[in-house]
Amino acid sequence: TGTTRSTPESSALAPSHAPASSPPSERADFASVVGWPVVAVGAFGGALAQAIHRLKYDGRYEVGRSLGGLLAGACDGASAELSGVDRVVPVPLGRARLDERGYNQAALLAAPVARRLGARLDTGSLRRAIETDALAQQGLASRQASIAGAFVAGAALAARRVLLVDDVLTTGATSSACADAIARAGGRVVAVAVVARVERHSPARPPRPGAGEPDGR
Numbered sequence: 361t362g363t364t365r366s367t368p369e370s371s372a373l374a375p376s377h378a379p380a381s382s383p384p385s386e387r388a389d390f391a392s393v394v395g396w397p398v399v400a401v402g403a404f405g406g407a408l409a410q411a412i413h414r415l416k417y418d419g420r421y422e423v424g425r426s427l428g429g430l431l432a433g434a435c436d437g438a439s440a441e442l443s444g445v446d447r448v449v450p451v452p453l454g455r456a457r458l459d460e461r462g463y464n465q466a467a468l469l470a471a472p473v474a475r476r477l478g479a480r481l482d483t484g485s486l487r488r489a490i491e492t493d494a495l496a497q498q499g500l501a502s503r504q505a506s507i508a509g510a511f512v513a514g515a516a517l518a519a520r521r522v523l524l525v526d527d528v529l530t531t532g533a534t535s536s537a538c539a540d541a542i543a544r545a546g547g548r549v550v551a552v553a554v555v556a557r558v559e560r561h562s563p564a565r566p567p568r569p570g571a572g573e574p575d576g577r
Contacts, residue, residue, distance in 0.1 A: 394532035394536060395532075395536065395539070396535075396539075396549055396550060396551050397438065397551045397552070398529060398551070398552050398553075398554065398557060399431075399434050399435055399438045399441065399551060399552070399553040399554070400529070400553070400554050400555070400557040401427070401430045401431055401554075401555045401556060402555075402556060402557075403556065403558075403559050404528060404556035404557060404558045404559070405556075408555065408556050411423055411426070411427055411555075412427070412527055412528060412555060415427065415468070416461070416465050416527065419461075419462070421462070421463050421465075421468060424463075424465055424468025424469055425468065425472070427468075427469055427527075427555050428468055428469040428470070428471060428472035428473065429472050430555070431469055431472070431473055431525070431553055431554075431555055432472040432473045432475070432476035433476075434553070435476060435477060435523075435553055436476060438551070441550075441551050442477060442523060442550070442551055444521045444550065445477055445479050445521050445522070445523045445550060445551070446479050446480065446520055446521050447479060447480055447482050447485075447517060447520040447521070447522045447523070447547070448473050448474035448477065448479050448480070448481050448482065448523045448525060449470070449482050449483075449485065449486050449517070449522050449525065449542070450464060450466035450469065450470040450483060450486075450524075450525045450526070451466045451486075451524065451525065451526040451534060451535070451538055452483075452487050452488045452511070453466075453488065454488045454490075454491040455488075455491070456491055457491075464483070465527050466525055466526050466527060467481075467483050469525055469526075469527060469555060470483070470525035473523070473525055473553060477523070479523065482516065484516075485513055485516040485517045485545075486511060486512075486513045486514070486517070486538060486541060486542065487511065487512055487513075487514075488510055489509075489511065489512045490509065490510040507533050507534055507537040508537060508540075509537070510537055511537055511538050511540075512541055513538075513541040513542045513545035513547065515545060517542050517545045517546070517547035518545055518546030518547055519546055519547065520547040520548070521547075521548055521550045522542055522547050522548065522549045522550065523549075523550065523551050523553055524538055524539065524542075524549050524551070524552045524553070525552075525553045525554070526552070526553075526554050527554060527555050527556070528554060528555065528556050528557070529552060529554040529556075529557045529558065530558045532552075535549075535552045
C-alpha cells in the first residue's frame with residue numbers, strides 16, 4: 361500500500377484503505393449498504409472525528425487540505441476499485457448550509473483526490489435541489505425517505521465513471537441518493553471516497569452533531 365510520509369497530520373490521522381485493508385465481512389457490509397467500494401482514511405472517531413468537526417463547524421477550511429491529502433493517499437491504495445474514474449464529484453450542500461458555512465467541505469476534500477487520480481473535478485453537475493432536515497437522529501429507512509429525490513445531476517455526467525466524495529459515511533443514504541441522480545443523468549458512480557466511515561457495529565442510534573460527531577450521511 362506504499363509508505364505514509366510522517367507529518368503531524370499523517371501521524372495523527374494515518375490513512376487506511378477500506379476496500380483493500382478492512383476485513384472481508386466489513387467490506388461486504390458496506391457494499392450491501394452503499395452498493396460500491398468505499399475508500400476511507402479511517403473509522404470515525406478520535407483525532408479524525410475532531411479534524412472533521414473543525415472543518416465543518418469551526419470554519420477551519422484549511423483542515424480540508426490536510427484531510428483531502430490523506431484521502432488522496434487512501435485512493436492511491438485502492439487503484440483497482442478506482443480504475444477508469446474520469447470525474448470526481450463532491451456531495452453538494454444545500455444553498456442555506458453553503459451560505460452559512462461559506463464552503464462545501466466535500467469539495468475541499470475532492471480537489472486533491474482529483475489531482476491525484478488525474479480525473480476532472482466537477483463541482484457543478486450535481487446539486488442539491490431540496491433542503492433536508494438533519495439526518496443524524498434518523499434510522500436508515502427514515503434517512504432514505506428524507507433524502508430521496510434531493511439531488512439533481514446534469515448532462516455533463518452522462519457516460520461518466522464517477523468517484524463520489526464526502527466527509528463521513530454513516531448509512532450510505534446520501535451517497536445512494538446522489539448515485540441515483542447521477543444514474544438518471546446517464547452516469548455511474550463506481551466508488552465512494554470519504555474521510556471517515558462510521559463502523560457498522562456501532563450503536564444503532566446515530567450520535568447528534570457536536571464535538572466531532574457525524575451529521576448523518
